[in-house]
Amino acid sequence: MKQMNDNMVAFIGAGNMARCVIAAMVKAGYPADNIIAANRSQPKLTALAADFAIHTTLDNIEAVTKADVIVLAVKPQMMQDVCTALINAAPEISEKLFVTLAAGITVARYQQWLGQIRLVRAMPNTPSLVGLGVTGLFPSGCSNYEKAFVDHMFSGTGMNVWLQDEAQIDHIIAVSGSSPAYFFFFMQAMQHVAEQLGFDAAQAKQMVAQTALGAATMALNSEHSFAELRAQVTSKGGTTHEAVTTFANQGLEKMVSDAMYAAIKRAQEMAQTL
Ligand SMILES: NC(=O)C1=CN([C@@H]2O[C@H](COP(=O)(O)OP(=O)(O)OC[C@H]3O[C@@H](n4cnc5c(N)ncnc54)[C@H](OP(=O)(O)O)[C@@H]3O)[C@@H](O)[C@H]2O)C=CC1
Numbered sequence: 001m002k003q004m005n006d007n008m009v010a011f012i013g014a015g016n017m018a019r020c021v022i023a024a025m026v027k028a029g030y031p032a033d034n035i036i037a038a039n040r041s042q043p044k045l046t047a048l049a050a051d052f053a054i055h056t057t058l059d060n061i062e063a064v065t066k067a068d069v070i071v072l073a074v075k076p077q078m079m080q081d082v083c084t085a086l087i088n089a090a091p092e093i094s095e096k097l098f099v100t101l102a103a104g105i106t107v108a109r110y111q112q113w114l115g116q117i118r119l120v121r122a123m124p125n126t127p128s129l130v131g132l133g134v135t136g137l138f139p140s141g142c143s144n145y146e147k148a149f150v151d152h153m154f155s156g157t158g159m160n161v162w163l164q165d166e167a168q169i170d171h172i173i174a175v176s177g178s179s180p181a182y183f184f185f186f187m188q189a190m191q192h193v194a195e196q197l198g199f200d201a202a203q204a205k206q207m208v209a210q211t212a213l214g215a216a217t218m219a220l221n222s223e224h225s226f227a228e229l230r231a232q233v234t235s236k237g238g239t240t241h242e243a244v245t246t247f248a249n250q251g252l253e254k255m256v257s258d259a260m261y262a263a264i265k266r267a268q269e270m271a272q273t274l
């Protein structure tokens with residue numbers, strides 16, 4: 001068995017999420033020399049090589065042939081074509097460990113395309129880029145060493161959550177995979193109003209992001225529930241009460257619930273159709 005950091009990890013697809021995971025791995029001390037990224041076009045590879053000194057190639061087959069661990073990081077709609085091309089060109093890769101980042105593609109589907117592979121479905125999120133992500137992990141057919149390796153591989157992304165049931169991957173998409181976008185949307189709306197109120201764009205963005213960071217840091221370091229932390233801000237008869245009541249009256253909780261269930265429904269639909 002190799003030492004963990006001696007495994008060669010190949011990313012197939014070098015887009016947003018691959019970059020986030022690679023950044024987290026390298027920052028956590030994974031040797032850049034043992035990471036290779038393949039992409040169908042050059043620009044993102046050039047940037048990854050410049051930023052992290054990893055190996056890169058335009059040839060997916062070259063990457064998987066060199067790898068011990070193959071990370072599938074293309075869009076779900078591309079996945080079947082990519083997997084089929086890989087297995088046809090290099091059937092021996094079915095003995096390697098696979099990790100997939102894709103939403104909405106089940107273990108059963110990968111097995112149709114690639115055979116009885118050992119696979120971890122991973123669901124990271126973009127804050128992995130700064131080591132403050134959450135990654136859901138669901139293993140299928142893996143050894144304890146392989147699970148330990150994947151845990152190690154994602155340790156720099158932030159927080160790993162191992163899942164017992166494949167359906168929970170769709171749930172973690174709603175809770176943490178997609179949710180950075182919810183917070184960015186909320187912050188975008190706040191920035192817009194801050195600008196209407198006369199703050200310049202850069203200042204408004206910084207004030208909103210700093211407040212979000214402060215609130216999240218308080219919550220992470222506090223025993224209090226979100227409701228209790230909210231109560232600490234909300235003076236009786238004061239300004240916060242008016243703002244929060246406006247959210248409540250306009251159905252914020254239902255809107256959040258509807259949005260999260262819509263994300264889950266979409267993942268389930270993708271699992272039926274891809
Ligand atoms: N973004 C996110 O927040 C999250 C994404 N995911 C999952 O991660 C996966 C990737 O998403 P994301 O990084 O956002 O998508 P991107 O579009 O940013 O990245 C996909 C990359 O795949 C490349 N690509 C496409 N076809 C091929 C091919 N045949 N061979 C090699 N490379 C190819 C694209 O190249 P090119 O540059 O030429 O287009 C692109 O760089 C998805 O399956 C998604 O479900 C999971 C969790 C969170």
Ligand SMILES: O=C(O)[C@@H]1CCC=N1
Binds near residue numbers: 103173177178
């Ligand atoms: O939007 C998507 O489908 C991907 C999966 C989770 C975040 N982005």
